[in-house]
Amino acid sequence: MGPPVSAAFPPLNAPVTSGRDRNILPHPPGPSKDSFVCSPLRCHPNPSILPLTKSSKEIFSIHKPTDRLFYQESLRAWLPPHILDCHAHVGLPGHCGPISPERRKAIWAIEVGLSQPWEELRANYQLLFPEQRVSALVFGGVYREIDIERNNAYVLAGLSSPENDAHALLVTRPERPASTIAEAMQQGFLGIKPYPDLAPQGMEQAGIFDFVPRSHLQVLNELKGVLVLHLPRPGRIGDPDNVRELLELSDTYPSVRLIVAHIGRAYCLPTAQRGLPHLADRPSIYFDTAANLNADVFHYALETVGPDRLLFGSDLPVTMMRGVREHVGETYLNYTDAPYSWNVSRKTPEEEARYTYFLYEELRALISALQRAGLGREAMRKIMFLNTAGLLGITSHDT
Numbered sequence: 001m002g003p004p005v006s007a008a009f010p011p012l013n014a015p016v017t018s019g020r021d022r023n024i025l026p027h028p029p030g031p032s033k034d035s036f037v038c039s040p041l042r043c044h045p046n047p048s049i050l051p052l053t054k055s056s057k058e059i060f061s062i063h064k065p066t067d068r069l070f071y072q073e074s075l076r077a078w079l080p081p082h083i084l085d086c087h088a089h090v091g092l093p094g095h096c097g098p099i100s101p102e103r104r105k106a107i108w109a110i111e112v113g114l115s116q117p118w119e120e121l122r123a124n125y126q127l128l129f130p131e132q133r134v135s136a137l138v139f140g141g142v143y144r145e146i147d148i149e150r151n152n153a154y155v156l157a158g159l160s161s162p163e164n165d166a167h168a169l170l171v172t173r174p175e176r177p178a179s180t181i182a183e184a185m186q187q188g189f190l191g192i193k194p195y196p197d198l199a200p201q202g203m204e205q206a207g208i209f210d211f212v213p214r215s216h217l218q219v220l221n222e223l224k225g226v227l228v229l230h231l232p233r234p235g236r237i238g239d240p241d242n243v244r245e246l247l248e249l250s251d252t253y254p255s256v257r258l259i260v261a262h263i264g265r266a267y268c269l270p271t272a273q274r275g276l277p278h279l280a281d282r283p284s285i286y287f288d289t290a291a292n293l294n295a296d297v298f299h300y301a302l303e304t305v306g307p308d309r310l311l312f313g314s315d316l317p318v319t320m321m322r323g324v325r326e327h328v329g330e331t332y333l334n335y336t337d338a339p340y341s342w343n344v345s346r347k348t349p350e351e352e353a354r355y356t357y358f359l360y361e362e363l364r365a366l367i368s369a370l371q372r373a374g375l376g377r378e379a380m381r382k383i384m385f386l387n388t389a390g391l392l393g394i395t396s397h398d399t
């Protein structure tokens with residue numbers, strides 16, 4: 001059974017003891033505590049010795065009452081002291097060109113989170129997880145309006161700042177030569193983040209190998225790189241062609257460290273039920289939870305592929321949006337109080353006043369699914385840190 005949540009919560013005024021509070025380090029003294037991240041390619045000093053810009057107390061004063069209540073009463077006891085987010089976007093507003101009204105209408109997220117400078121990512125983590133240390137696997141924006149090359153360069157530049165506490169993937173265009181991947185990995189990228197919108201066929205028509213060409217996969221396989229894969233096609237992970245290509249990819253390029261984004265875009269249960277069973281016996285295929293807010297899908301994923309293959313992903317900055325999501329059959333409806341062009345269906349002011357961040361809603365759904373599956377904080381710690389750390393070859397002395 002999961003932990004009895006109400007009993008497990010620390011008192012609201014409990015002292016902060018996580019690695020995120022720089023005055024109280026949880027490690028025993030010794031030479032190992034400064035040797036935090038050691039991937040095959042890069043090493044960071046331990047960021048837990050860096051100064052905080054805001055204290056946890058200050059953060060709590062910024063939170064809206066609904067955020068504070070959720071964090072303190074439903075989330076805090078479930079979070080490990082060190083979180084590893086495997087899916088966040090970083091970029092400057094200037095990296096994006098104009099977006100047409102048609103595109104705004106077709107892709108709701110395009111209007112919500114087009115840019116997130118490094119400083120903003122850190123500030124968002126501090127706001128959302130005020131007592132935890134957060135490391136991240138990041139990449140640039142993925143839409144065709146983005147200046148991908150400039151955005152990649154910006155991401156790479158930020159990796160050298162220890163306070164960013166991050167690794168990164170190169171956003172790739174299918175037409176670029178495979179040698180750019182090898183060069184990028186030499187510079188410090190851990191792998192690639194391709195995206196169907198960058199294929200000439202577009203989101204709806206592209207197959208996996210149209211936007212992740214085999215030549216790219218060949219190089220990635222040789223270098224044992226990471227691939228965060230956003231599935232194409234309207235049927236998402238429930239599309240038999242996606243399943244077939246995923247299995248082929250995993251068979252042909254077995255050294256690629258494969259993360260299927262957003263649980264295969266199975267935001268609704270029937271989609272997950274059509275796709276996940278085909279991938280259940282593939283222990284090398286991982287799934288990130290990014291921007292998925294459906295407890296039924298998480299529960300089904302826990303039962304089908306298990307807690308060892310789920311990885312926490314935030315999809316920041318999109319999930320800083322406040323609101324709720326409703327799932328109806330195979331579609332979902334986002335409700336928010338923000339003035340986006342697509343936001344024409346609103347709840348009552350009383351309901352909107354109770355909105356919190358989409359990311360908190362994602363975590364609420366995940367915790368609810370863990371409880372339903374009879375799993376507790378150990379499974380949460382796997383999903384929030386250990387699984388991704390194992391996949392990326394990261395060790396931490398914080399946990």
Ligand SMILES: [Zn+2]
Binds near residue numbers: 087089290315
């Ligand atoms: Zn994303």
